[in-house]
Amino acid sequence: xxxxxxxxxxxxxxxxxxxxxxxxxxxxxxxxxxxxxxxxxxxxxxxxxxxxxxxxxxxxxxxxxxxxxxxxxxxxxxxxxxxxxxxxxxxxxxxxxxxxxxxxxxxxxxxxxxxxxxxxxxxxxxxxxxxxxxxxxxxxxxxxxxxxxxxxxxxxxxxxxxxxxxxxxxxxxxxxxxxxxxxxxxxxxxxxxxxxxxxxxxxxxxxxxxxxxxxxxxxxxxxxxxxxxxxxxxxxxxxxxxxxxxxxxxxxxxxxxxxxxxxxxxxxxxxxxxxxxxxxxxxxxxxxxxxxxxxxxxxxxxxxxxxxxxxxxxxxxxxxxxxxxxxxxxxxxxxxxxxxxxxxxxxxxxxxxxxxxxxxxxxxxxxxxx
Numbered sequence: 420x421x422x423x424x425x426x427x428x429x430x431x432x433x434x435x436x437x438x439x440x441x442x443x444x445x446x447x448x449x450x451x452x453x454x455x456x457x458x459x460x461x462x463x464x465x466x467x468x469x470x471x472x473x474x475x476x477x478x479x480x481x482x483x484x485x486x487x488x489x490x491x492x493x494x495x496x497x498x499x500x501x502x503x504x505x506x507x508x509x510x511x512x513x514x515x516x517x518x519x520x521x522x523x524x525x526x527x528x529x530x531x532x533x534x535x536x537x538x539x540x541x542x543x544x545x546x547x548x549x550x551x552x553x554x555x556x557x558x559x560x561x562x563x564x565x566x567x568x569x570x571x572x573x574x575x576x577x578x579x580x581x582x583x584x585x586x587x588x589x590x591x592x593x594x595x596x597x598x599x600x601x602x603x604x605x606x607x608x609x610x611x612x613x614x615x616x617x618x619x620x621x622x623x624x625x626x627x628x629x630x631x632x633x634x635x636x637x638x639x640x641x642x643x644x645x646x647x648x649x650x651x652x653x654x655x656x657x658x659x660x661x662x663x664x665x666x667x668x669x670x671x672x673x674x675x676x677x678x679x680x681x682x683x684x685x686x687x688x689x690x691x692x693x694x695x696x697x698x699x700x701x702x703x704x705x706x707x708x709x710x711x712x713x714x715x716x717x718x719x720x721x722x723x724x725x726x727x728x729x730x731x732x733x734x735x736x737x738x739x740x741x742x743x744x745x746x747x748x749x750x751x752x753x754x755x756x757x758x759x760x761x762x763x764x765x766x767x768x769x770x771x772x773x774x775x776x777x778x779x780x781x782x783x784x785x786x787x788x789x
Contacts, residue, residue, distance in 0.1 A: 457596060603655065713765045743774050
């Protein structure tokens with residue numbers, strides 16, 4: 420009988436085995452989009468147990484547990500760590516076919532030398548074995564074991580990047596960890612968090628923001644600061660791509676209107692977002708950065724859990740609004756002045772993969788494959 424998830428897992432013919440084992444397996448990883456906390460890498464965090472490591476903040480696992488009817492007290496609540504782990508183990512036999520099932524067992528094999536299948540029967544033994552390994556398996560060691568050469572963390576423009584600087588000085592850790600510029604909060608002008616955030620951005624950039632010129636100046640200064648710390652890419656959550664042509668004078672009025680607490684029309688929101696994305700794209704091109712657009716998330720669907728737990732706790736879904744024309748207009752505006760930076764496009768809705776692929780082909784440049 421074939422072993423469970425052995426070294427040839429998902430390699431279904433000899434060509435696949437050759438390509439993976441002889442070429443891909445030992446190639447280094449350049450992780451250009453992740454949410455690893457830079458402070459935990461710098462401090463080389465040591466987890467107290469496998470529950471803290473796996474279930475302390477992984478909302479994909481939380482979603483799976485909720486889907487199986489697990490009470491919230493075992494997910495984000497006050498049950499003890501073994502009780503939470505046992506509930507997760509109870510879910511596993513029902514998760515075959517879900518990528519989380521595969522990830523769970525690959526991690527058990529590769530980081531903990533455990534080949535048993537996680538279930539209620541094996542939960543206690545696996546819990547104890549993992550906890551023993553975690554005495555020496557720290558955050559940095561996990562990264563090193565994974566053959567990672569460079570990590571791009573996700574960082575807000577107002578971050579001081581202190582831990583990136585400190586880690587860069589630590590010669591004992593050979594993996595390069597650099598920031599990625601994530602300016603979503605400066606773009607989402609329609610949210611109630613916008614005005615307080617702009618005040619923080621003004622402080623970070625040491626610029627009084629009172630209109631579009633000063634806002635763009637502040638963002639440019641933060642981009643240049645990130646660049647000085649080694650940043651080479653940006654990361655945008657464009658849940659729905661918004662773009663409408665606008666003059667600087669029009670957008671200046673929109674910014675002043677928002678800062679004054681007045682409501683904006685949908686058209687004004689689209690004008691603002693398009694203008695800011697174009698400004699940012701031009702700065703990225705100037706510095707030879709790569710920009711990443713993530714498209715198609717419908718966020719915070721449960722207002723009740725948003726109030727109780729906050730964002731990024733497992734209540735996002737796939738957005739189904741269309742965006743092709745506006746994405747094309749955005750890219751074309753940048754391309755029109757030869758200021759379109761290298762761009763990576765992601766979509767959550769599988770329906771949109773061919774849309775992205777064909778739009779990308781319209782803006783290819785010499786020397787860039789793919």
